[in-house]
Amino acid sequence: MGSVRLYAAVAAGSFRRYATYRAATAAGVFTNTVFGLILVYTYLALWDERPQLGGYDQAQAVTYVWLGQALFATLALQGGGFEAELMERIRTGAVAIDLYRPADLQLWWFAADLGRSFFQLLGRGVIPFAFGALVFPSALPSDPWLWLRFLLALLLAMVVSFGIRFLVALSGFWLLDGTGALQLLMVSGMFCTGMALPLNAFPEPLGGIVRALPWSAMLQMPADLLMGETGALRTYAFQAGWAVVLLVLGRMVQVAATRRVVVQGG
Amino acid sequence: MDAFIELDGVEKVFDVRRRTGFLRRERRQVRAVDGLSFTVARGEIVGYIGPNGAGKSTTIKMLTGILTPSGGRLRVAGIDPARERTRLAHRIGVVFGQRTTLWWDLPLIDSYRLAHRMYRIPDARYRENLDRLVELLDLESLLEVPVRQLSLGQRMRGDIAAALLHDPEVLYLDEPTIGLDVVSKARVREFLGELNTERGTTVLLTTHDLQDIERLCSRVMVIDHGRMMYDGPLAGLHEAGESERTLVVDLERELPPIDVGPAARVVRVEGPRQWLAFPASESAAPLVARIAAEHPLVDLSVREPDIEAVIGRMYADRETVVPGARNS
Numbered sequence: 001m002g003s004v005r006l007y008a009a010v011a012a013g014s015f016r017r018y019a020t021y022r023a024a025t026a027a028g029v030f031t032n033t034v035f036g037l038i039l040v041y042t043y044l045a046l047w048d049e050r051p052q053l054g055g056y057d058q059a060q061a062v063t064y065v066w067l068g069q070a071l072f073a074t075l076a077l078q079g080g081g082f083e084a085e086l087m088e089r090i091r092t093g094a095v096a097i098d099l100y101r102p103a104d105l106q107l108w109w110f111a112a113d114l115g116r117s118f119f120q121l122l123g124r125g126v127i128p129f130a131f132g133a134l135v136f137p138s139a140l141p142s143d144p145w146l147w148l149r150f151l152l153a154l155l156l157a158m159v160v161s162f163g164i165r166f167l168v169a170l171s172g173f174w175l176l177d178g179t180g181a182l183q184l185l186m187v188s189g190m191f192c193t194g195m196a197l198p199l200n201a202f203p204e205p206l207g208g209i210v211r212a213l214p215w216s217a218m219l220q221m222p223a224d225l226l227m228g229e230t231g232a233l234r235t236y237a238f239q240a241g242w243a244v245v246l247l248v249l250g251r252m253v254q255v256a257a258t259r260r261v262v263v264q265g266g
Numbered sequence: 267m268d269a270f271i272e273l274d275g276v277e278k279v280f281d282v283r284r285r286t287g288f289l290r291r292e293r294r295q296v297r298a299v300d301g302l303s304f305t306v307a308r309g310e311i312v313g314y315i316g317p318n319g320a321g322k323s324t325t326i327k328m329l330t331g332i333l334t335p336s337g338g339r340l341r342v343a344g345i346d347p348a349r350e351r352t353r354l355a356h357r358i359g360v361v362f363g364q365r366t367t368l369w370w371d372l373p374l375i376d377s378y379r380l381a382h383r384m385y386r387i388p389d390a391r392y393r394e395n396l397d398r399l400v401e402l403l404d405l406e407s408l409l410e411v412p413v414r415q416l417s418l419g420q421r422m423r424g425d426i427a428a429a430l431l432h433d434p435e436v437l438y439l440d441e442p443t444i445g446l447d448v449v450s451k452a453r454v455r456e457f458l459g460e461l462n463t464e465r466g467t468t469v470l471l472t473t474h475d476l477q478d479i480e481r482l483c484s485r486v487m488v489i490d491h492g493r494m495m496y497d498g499p500l501a502g503l504h505e506a507g508e509s510e511r512t513l514v515v516d517l518e519r520e521l522p523p524i525d526v527g528p529a530a531r532v533v534r535v536e537g538p539r540q541w542l543a544f545p546a547s548e549s550a551a552p553l554v555a556r557i558a559a560e561h562p563l564v565d566l567s568v569r570e571p572d573i574e575a576v577i578g579r580m581y582a583d584r585e586t587v588v589p590g591a592r593n594s
Binding site: 097 | 327330331332333334348351352355356360362365367369371372376379380383384385412
């Protein structure tokens with residue numbers, strides 16, 4: 001009970017922290033809207049040539065774009081969450097402070113990242129999404145229960161996203177400089193989440209491979225769920241499976257990293 | 267005496283790998299702490315000093331449990347810190363002068379609310395402690411200010427309060443006055459002194475600022491190359507370092523260097539003023555009497571030795587000096 005209150009306080013603090021960066025949020029909303037426009041017109045041209053590409057019609061392709069823009073910051077699809085900060089703390093040795101606190105490193109950063117995700121969803125996601133839905137044809141459902149199921153998928157997507165980035169951040173314990181790892185995260189995020197092109201539209205066998213990777217649990221699966229392309233149970237099972245794998249892996253690496261610090265110094 | 271912190275032959279050896287060629291690596295062992303033994307009683311306030319790389323921070327890290335000793339026995343409040351870090355964390359407070367535990371972008375009060383949850387401080391206790399710390403450290407007007415906007419001195423007071431909200435039995439301070447101006451330093455020292463007298467909090471103070479030690483600590487430990495060089499009262503440091511005091515005399519006119527035999531020697535002459543060095547352990551009175559009787563004395567003053575110089579000499583000699591009083 002006490003722990004729940006602690007991590008709730010961490011999440012709430014993180015939410016408020018991101019809320020203080022008002023100019024950055026406004027700039028982010030603008031950027032996501034502009035990028036959304038560019039992608040929408042590119043997709044429309046593409047789907048004119050190749051109707052039903054990836055099993056989507058034009059309205060679905062457009063909705064997919066705006067969903068991607070809305071979730072770009074929320075799920076830190078190409079990085080930009082806590083991972084750079086944690087890596088910096090590892091590099092400077094400030095992570096020692098995190099370790100002597102009576103709190104768990106993974107849970108602490110997970111709570112902080114959830115707080116950030118929720119803020120980004122409201123602060124940076126809603127406006128581009130609403131703009132896209134109002135201005136362009138869309139394939140959004142009217143069933144409120146489907147929206148609710150989508151929100152649960154979104155929550156699981158946050159967990160998967162955290163799991164990947166936590167591992168990337170912990171690599172800082174072994175690497176002298178985390179820049180490379182962060183760039184890898186960015187590139188893999190752009191390609192494997194389906195930010196550039198829906199994973200459904202990838203040629204086989206590449207498509208089958210990327211759709212099995214954890215990145216597809218972040219944007220592709222929730223989008224398909226929302227647009228009625230796939231079922232909720234299948235989505236949850238895939239997401240939860242990867243979430244467990246990533247969190248357990250993260251926990252193991254954390255134990256190894258902590259032992260390394262505790263024995264070898266920062 | 268109730269030994270609160272106990273170290274017995276504690277060692278910390280780091281493996282350092284160094285590239286010596288394209289693929290060749292050399293492994294070397296560095297002894298950061300080498301057979302360190304000391305005890306600190308409950309309620310003591312001890313200065314812990316030494317040059318950079320002497321092993322001070324390594325000791326503090328072992329005491330907080332974020333570093334395991336390579337050898338020896340270490341206990342804080344009867345607990346082995348490395349094994350039960352989280353349990354111990356509720357009983358200790360740590361302040362790093364060069365790092366902050368506060369939430370950088372948020373108002374100061376948010377960090378305190380977080381500490382409230384993290385250390386599971388009962389509500390009434392939290393409010394009582396917060397009120398007291400806010401008053402003593404003069405934080406009232408800063409509570410709603412984001413930490414990044416605080417000055418260094420304000421941030422340090424904020425950090426000290428954060429480390430004390432859960433009533434720790436021992437407080438480790440690593441360079442708490444580094445970079446602070448004279449007024450802020452005085453304020454931090456005054457507060458720490460009060461904390462120790464009124465609440466009986468054990469304090470281990472690591473610092474380069476010897477004034478911190480002079481103002482606060484009755485006992486000082488000097489460490490170098492991971493070994494204890496001196497452990498005892500501050501005053502004994504002078505004897506241990508064979509330090510000298512300086513007698514400055516103003517004579518009526520320019521005269522050749524005064525000869526007072528082996529009791530003192532003239533180290534400098536500048537017009538009618540002369541500087542005489544004599545052992546810090548000797549009284550200045552007979553010397554003054556003799557000079558006054560034999561020479562036309564106008565004015566005089568005695569200068570205490572600079573501890574910094576004493577310690578510097580001690581590092582240079584690198585000889586272990588442990589007075590019997592502290593030898594357990």
